[in-house]
Amino acid sequence: MEYIFESPDGGKTITRRPFNGDISEREVIKEPTAAEIADTLAEELVYKYDDSIIKLAFKKIMNH
Numbered sequence: 001m002e003y004i005f006e007s008p009d010g011g012k013t014i015t016r017r018p019f020n021g022d023i024s025e026r027e028v029i030k031e032p033t034a035a036e037i038a039d040t041l042a043e044e045l046v047y048k049y050d051d052s053i054i055k056l057a058f059k060k061i062m063n064h
Contacts, residue, residue, distance in 0.1 A: 001018055001019075002018070002019040003016040003017065003018060003019060004016065004017055004018075004019055004021075005029075006026070009032070009040070012030075012032035012033075012036045012040070013028065013030060013031055013032055014028070014029050014030040015027060015028050015029065016029055045057060
């Protein structure tokens, strides 16, 4: 069987589905590691929010 391989996040997650298959047939064959997830979340935090929000988030993490 031939497959189409897709990665919506630059290779961290890889899915496949049969060629000409419906997207509902997609299966995950590689999931991101915890470190990759943390990197992505950290990048989003830095680029989306100002320093005051980042400091608040850090305080919450440290008190958790």
